[in-house]
Amino acid sequence: xxxxxxxxxxxxxxxxxxxxxxxxxxxxxxxxxxxxxxxxxxxxxxxxxxxxxxxxxxxxxxxxxxxxxxxxxxxxxxxxxxxxxxxxxxxxxxxxxxxxxxxxxxxxxxxxxxxxxxxxxxxxxxxxxxxxxxxxxxxxxxxxxxxxxxxxxxxxxxxxxxxxxxxxxxxxxxxxxxxxxxxxxxxxxxxxxxxxxxxxxxxxxxxxxxxxxxxxxxxxxxxxxxxxxxxxxxxxxxxxxxxxxxxxxxxxxxxxxxxxxxxxxxx
Amino acid sequence: xxxxxxxxxxxxxxxxxxxxxxxxxxxxxxxxxxxxxxxxxxxxxxxxxxxxxxxxxxxxxxxxxxxxxxxxxxxxxxxxxxxxxxxxxxxxxxxxxxxxxxxxxxxxxxxxxxxxxxxxxxxxxxxxxxxxxxxxxxxxxxxxxxxxxxxxxxxxxxxxxxxxxxxxxxxxxxxxxxxxxxxxxxxxxxxxxxxxxxxxxxxxxxxxxxxxxxxxxxxxxxxxxxxxxxxxxxxxxxxxxxxxxxxxxxxxxxxxxxxxxxxxx
Amino acid sequence: xxxxxxxxxxxxxxxxxxxxxxxxxxxxxxxxxxxxxxxxxxxxxxxxxxxxxxxxxxxxxxxxxxxxxxxxxxxxxxxxxxxxxxxxxxxxxxxxxxxxxxxxxxxxxxxxxxxxxxxxxxxxxxxxxxxxxxxxxxxxxxxxxxxxxxxxxxxxxxxxxxxxxxxxxxxxxxxxxxxxxxxxxxxxxxxxxxxxxxxxxxxxxxxxxxxxxxxxxxxxxxxxxxxxxxxxxxxxxxxxxxxxxxxxxxxxxxxxxxxxxxxxxx
Numbered sequence: 001x002x003x004x005x006x007x008x009x010x011x012x013x014x015x016x017x018x019x020x021x022x023x024x025x026x027x028x029x030x031x032x033x034x035x036x037x038x039x040x041x042x043x044x045x046x047x048x049x050x051x052x053x054x055x056x057x058x059x060x061x062x063x064x065x066x067x068x069x070x071x072x073x074x075x076x077x078x079x080x081x082x083x084x085x086x087x088x089x090x091x092x093x094x095x096x097x098x099x100x101x102x103x104x105x106x107x108x109x110x111x112x113x114x115x116x117x118x119x120x121x122x123x124x125x126x127x128x129x130x131x132x133x134x135x136x137x138x139x140x141x142x143x144x145x146x147x148x149x150x151x152x153x154x155x156x157x158x159x160x161x162x163x164x165x166x167x168x169x170x171x172x173x174x175x176x177x178x179x180x181x182x183x184x185x186x187x188x189x190x191x192x193x194x195x196x197x198x199x200x201x202x203x204x205x206x207x208x209x210x211x212x213x214x215x216x217x218x219x220x221x222x223x224x225x226x227x228x229x230x231x232x233x234x235x236x237x238x239x240x241x242x243x244x245x246x247x248x249x250x251x252x253x254x255x256x257x258x259x260x261x262x263x264x265x266x267x
Numbered sequence: 268x269x270x271x272x273x274x275x276x277x278x279x280x281x282x283x284x285x286x287x288x289x290x291x292x293x294x295x296x297x298x299x300x301x302x303x304x305x306x307x308x309x310x311x312x313x314x315x316x317x318x319x320x321x322x323x324x325x326x327x328x329x330x331x332x333x334x335x336x337x338x339x340x341x342x343x344x345x346x347x348x349x350x351x352x353x354x355x356x357x358x359x360x361x362x363x364x365x366x367x368x369x370x371x372x373x374x375x376x377x378x379x380x381x382x383x384x385x386x387x388x389x390x391x392x393x394x395x396x397x398x399x400x401x402x403x404x405x406x407x408x409x410x411x412x413x414x415x416x417x418x419x420x421x422x423x424x425x426x427x428x429x430x431x432x433x434x435x436x437x438x439x440x441x442x443x444x445x446x447x448x449x450x451x452x453x454x455x456x457x458x459x460x461x462x463x464x465x466x467x468x469x470x471x472x473x474x475x476x477x478x479x480x481x482x483x484x485x486x487x488x489x490x491x492x493x494x495x496x497x498x499x500x501x502x503x504x505x506x507x508x509x510x511x512x513x514x515x516x517x518x519x520x521x522x523x524x525x526x527x528x529x530x531x532x
Numbered sequence: 533x534x535x536x537x538x539x540x541x542x543x544x545x546x547x548x549x550x551x552x553x554x555x556x557x558x559x560x561x562x563x564x565x566x567x568x569x570x571x572x573x574x575x576x577x578x579x580x581x582x583x584x585x586x587x588x589x590x591x592x593x594x595x596x597x598x599x600x601x602x603x604x605x606x607x608x609x610x611x612x613x614x615x616x617x618x619x620x621x622x623x624x625x626x627x628x629x630x631x632x633x634x635x636x637x638x639x640x641x642x643x644x645x646x647x648x649x650x651x652x653x654x655x656x657x658x659x660x661x662x663x664x665x666x667x668x669x670x671x672x673x674x675x676x677x678x679x680x681x682x683x684x685x686x687x688x689x690x691x692x693x694x695x696x697x698x699x700x701x702x703x704x705x706x707x708x709x710x711x712x713x714x715x716x717x718x719x720x721x722x723x724x725x726x727x728x729x730x731x732x733x734x735x736x737x738x739x740x741x742x743x744x745x746x747x748x749x750x751x752x753x754x755x756x757x758x759x760x761x762x763x764x765x766x767x768x769x770x771x772x773x774x775x776x777x778x779x780x781x782x783x784x785x786x787x788x789x790x791x792x793x794x795x796x797x798x
Contacts, residue, residue, distance in 0.1 A: 009676050011646050011688055013665045021530045033354045036347040041488075042408045053402040081302040088299060120521075124514040126481045128393065132498055137323050138316035142306040216391045219485070223306070233397065245394070252389045440638035440704075443598055444711055445628025445655025453662045454651050458642040 061242035068240040072228050072247050079224035080251075082142050083214040086149025087207045094154045095199075098161035104173070105165055105191055115158070122155030127213045131222040142223030149210050149217070157206050164198035165191055201263070208259050215248050323503065330511055331504035341483070341490030342512055348410045348479040348489050353472045355411075356418025363419060364426030371430060371456075384427070387420030392478045393485055400486040410487030414475045421474070425467045426460070433459040465531045469524035476520050480513050549576025549611065551597070551715065551747065556606035556616075558592050566592050568771040569606070574764075579738050579748040581762035581779075583755055585791050589771045590751045594719050597749070598630045599623060611714060628655025631708030633737070635720040637700040641693040645684065645703050648692055649675040652710025671710070678706040682736060698729035702736065709740055716741050718750040722757065730754065734761045755787065 014022065099105045101115035130151050134144035173190045181189070218226020225244060232240035332338070366372055367380035396413035403409045433456060441455035483491025490509060497505040551574040558567040566589045574580050582590045595601040597608055597615060608615040611629075618626050631652070639648045653671045654662060661667055679685055682702040692700065701721060708716055718737060722730035734750075738761050741748040752758050758765055759779040767775030767782070767790040775786045 009673070011672050011675075013644075013647070018530075025527060025530055032350050036350040040344070040347040040351065040407050040411075042406065042411075043404070046404045046406070046408055050403050057398065057401050078306065081306055085299065085302050085306070088295070120518060121514060124477070124517040125510065126477055128481050128484060129494070129510065129513075132495075133323075136498070136503070137320040138312065143308055143312060143316070146306065146308075212389075212391050216393045219393065229394070245390070248394070249389045253385070434641075436634070436636060436638045437640045439600060440632070440634055440707075441640065441651055441654065443600060443627060443630070443632045444652050444707070445624045445626070445630075446651070447624060447654075447659070449659035450654040450657070450662050453659060454643070454647070454654060455640060458640050458647075462642075 057238065060238035061245075063239065064242040064246065065237065065239035066243060068228075068232065068237075068243045069247070072225065072244050075218070075225040075228040076247055076251060078142055079214045079218075079226075080211065082145045082149060082217070082222075082224050083207065083210040086146045086214065087153060087203065087210050089146065089150035090153035090157055090206070091199075091203055093150065094158035094161060097154065098158040098165065099187060099191070101158065101162035102165035102191075104168070104170065105187065115162070119155040119159045119162075122151055122153075123159070124155075125152070127152040127217065128220060131217045131220050135221050140221035140223070145214060145217040145222035145224055148222055149214055152213070153206050153210060156209075157202050160202045161195065161199060164195050164202070168194040204259055204262060208255055211255050212252060215251075326501075326503045327507040329504065330508040331502070332508045334505060335508075337493055338490070338509060338512060341493040341509075342516060344407055345476070345479040345483070345489035345491075346516075348407050348414065348482070348487075349472065349476040352411045352414030352418060352479070353468075353475050356415045356471065356475070357422060357468050359415065360419050360422035360426060364423040365430065365452075367423060367427040368430035369427075370433075370435060380423075381427075384420055384423045387416050388424065389420075392417040393481065396482040396487040397485045405486040405488070407488035410479060410482040410489055413482055413487060414478055417478065418471050418475060421471050422467055426464060429460040429463045430456065461531070465528055469527050473517065473520050473524055476517060480516075547573075547576045549714070549747065550574060551576070551749070552607075552609040553593075554607040554609070556593070556596060556608065557604045558589070558596060558601065559604045565604075566771050567596070567603075570771075570773055572766065572773060572776065574747060574749055574766075576747050577745055578763035579741065579750060579761055580764040580766060581758035582749065582751045582766045582768060583753070583758050583790065584768035586753075588768050590768055591719055593768070594717050594749060594751045597715075597717060598627055598632060600632075624655060628711055629714045631711045631713035631716045633701070633704050633708050633716070633718040633721045635723050637697070637704045637724075639692040639700055639703055639707075641691070643692055644688065645679070645690050645692060645695070646672075646675060646688040648703055649678065649707050649710050652707040655711065675706075675710060678709055681740065682706045697725050698732065701725065701729075701733050705733070705736055705740065709744070712744075713746060715746055716748045718748065718752075720751050720753065723753060730757060731760075755782075 012019075097115045097118055100111050101119065103109075103112055106112060106115075127148050130148035131144055134147045134151075138144045138147070168191060172194070173186055176186045176190045214224050214226075215229075216226045218224045218228065219230050221227070221230075225248060229241065229244045232238075232244060363380055363383065366376050367384060369377050372380075392413050395416050396409055399409035399412045403412065437459065438451060438455040441451050446454070479489050480494075481489075481491045483489040483493065484495045486492070490513065494506060494509045497503075497509065553570055553572040553574075556567055556570040556572075557565055559565045570593065582593065584590050592601055596603045597610075599615065599618070603616050606616060613622075613626060615626055640651065643651075647665070650665075650667050650671060653667060657667060657671075676688065679688060682705060684699060684702055684706070687695070687699070687703075692703065695703065701724075704721075716737065721737070722733055725733060734757055737748055737750070750758070750762065759782065762779055765775065765777065765779050765782055766773055767786060769790045774789055775782065
């Protein structure tokens with residue numbers, strides 16, 4: 001190869017189009033961050049004061065007021081019920097809609113879109129907002145909380161379920177359909193067994209998250225340990241707040257351990 | 268397939284009844300009924316609620332955008348909170364996640380790092396926001412700090428897991444060329460984790476955006492405060508307007524995240 | 533062949549580029565040595581093949597040289613340094629003069645062929661250059677030349693995981709040569725390849741190392757390949773060297789001793 005030709009061999013990591021796109025993104029990100037930093041309303045004195053304030057806060061939290069543990073415990077049990085019932089309810093609703101959203105189960109694009117729209121809406125509305133809505137409809141209490149958890153979880157579980165269905169093995173379905181099985185049968189005996197491991201994994205995952213979510217719903221009156229937290233906060237009894245926080249932390253850790261155990265043994 | 272022990276007209280069952288599974292389902296059903304009663308679910312309440320709900324929905328329509336200036340101020344602040352929190356959250360998660368990976372770091376480093384991550388993840392961002400509001404006062408700063416904590420908890424954990432799943436053989440080969448620690452990271456570790464990292468960084472951006480619309484309820488700035496006030500004043504048509512904008516914003520963010528993921532494949 | 537050590541000393545005296553191993557010992561578990569006080573002098577040019585059954589310490593021996601495995605005791609003398617005693621910056625500088633080819637290629641799968649080749653220069657470039665992929669012009673040119681030399685012209689922008697096994701190993705060899713090493717190590721470079729490709733790879737290593745006049749130490753299962761390409765054969769069994777000499781001197785009796793299973797040392 002001639003010297004001239006050799007010198008012209010250049011190596012670039014990205015094609016020009018790729019480079020343009022990447023640079024565009026870098027610039028856009030930098031601009032957004034800088035713009036946000038400059039226009040956000042933050043009072044710098046508060047930032048400097050922060051360590052002292054946090055120290056003061058922790059000072060008030062310790063020692064913890066363990067007499068508050070009684071009402072905390074009842075509220076905790078209520079929270080667990082809310083999380084569990086909410087997850088179960090969500091799964092009951094998410095499964096049929098998930099089947100509607102999976103393109104291989106339901107070849108109708110309009111229905112797919114409809115199902116996906118339900119999922120997106122469910123995910124976009126924060127569980128606290130769902131709680132607000134249900135408190136307005138059903139009054140304060142755990143009923144509102146359970147429904148809020150349920151409606152928020154439909155999107156999450158349904159989307160993952162639809163994805164699991166779409167990744168399924170088509171061969172088995174083809175065999176069933178070729179043998180003349182009606183649609184419902186192919187769903188029960190063809191799709192469902194393939195989706196089952198994914199289903200339990202998703203259910204467990206969402207239950208774990210819902211325990212955390214349920215803990216805060218009480219702040220808007222939807223039942224659970226959030227109510228105990230709210231009460232203590234309003235009265236500025238930080239030592240009671242500390243008890244509630246410690247309980248929440250313990251529950252979250254225990255739940256994680258339980259979930260890890262179940263995943264290892266069953267799934 | 269089990270043949271009956273006796274010879275007279277043996278009935279062979281194709282499927283044995285799965286007793287553990289049936290027991291499981293039965294227990295689940297019992298639990299649902301039990302928990303439902305503990306929580307006070309009755310049909311009367313539900314029916315009353317449905318009727319009430321109908322009236323409630325009627326009050327929400329049509330959505331009221333009159334106070335759009337207030338709405339846009341709140342949304343802009345929520346966006347600022349989400350952007351800043353994600354930026355700093357990602358920045359901080361890189362070293363924390365690296366320090367928490369057990370295949371690259373010794374235990375006396377990974378244990379505290381993992382402890383920190385667990386602490387960040389245990390509390391709902393709203394609760395963290397409450398604490399920061401107490402420490403830093405009302406406003407966007409508390410919201411930003413709360414979401415930074417949430418981001419570190421999420422991204423660091425997944426980042427550490429991604430690092431732990433890389434092929435160490437590739438890293439070994441890079442080390443054998445005499446490369447220093449940074450070079451090993453850049454050419455050996457980073458190419459293996461970058462795509463997944465982009466995935467959860469964009470997910471966290473969406474998640475922070477969702478949460479930034481809520482931290483206002485407890486004083487953390489953003490549209491949440493506006494929403495809550497409107498709610499408490501029964502301005503449900505304004506509430507619906509706010510909700511529509513929030514949902515639209517989140518959908519737009521998901522689209523942008525999709526682009527980012529494709530560009531940085 | 534118990535006269536082996538004396539033969540070795542005679543040929544490597546005055547060979548300043550030889551790799552001399554003295555009393556090398558490696559114990560993965562205390563009291564259970566995998567390498568039993570090895571004494572070896574690898575000539576400073578040509579290919580030396582280490583043969584022996586699995587688990588006998590061949591791979592450990594090779595990896596002790598560039599310290600991917602830490603020796604428990606002993607010396608590894610090369611070009612005026614004891615490789616076994618180096619650490620930190622000195623070790624990294626020594627490593628960049630030692631090229632290694634791996635059994636499973638160990639390319640960074642998600643990177644392109646060019647990027648994998650440039651990894652060979654990582655011991656010489658600063659982190660920011662690696663980050664921005666702004667390697668020196670000379671390195672990039674040399675990479676292209678090496679790609680031609682290993683028969684992969686035009687493959688520069690292909691991703692490593694899109695290549696066949698033989699192609700990957702060629703990239704692995706090119707990466708090692710990119711370091712401009714003083715010695716080339718190969719840890720079972722052909723074990724994952726089909727027979728024809730194995731021969732090509734051995735030829736390539738012999739050729740490239742010969743052109744640069746550097747020694748090659750290959751750890752290999754296949755005795756025929758070893759006999760065909762190596763100027764020197766080291767036979768190991770049970771952690772000790774039992775044959776050290778030219779391929780012509782490797783008789784069936786030696787092979788039986790190496791691979792036979794019975795250890796005469798016990």
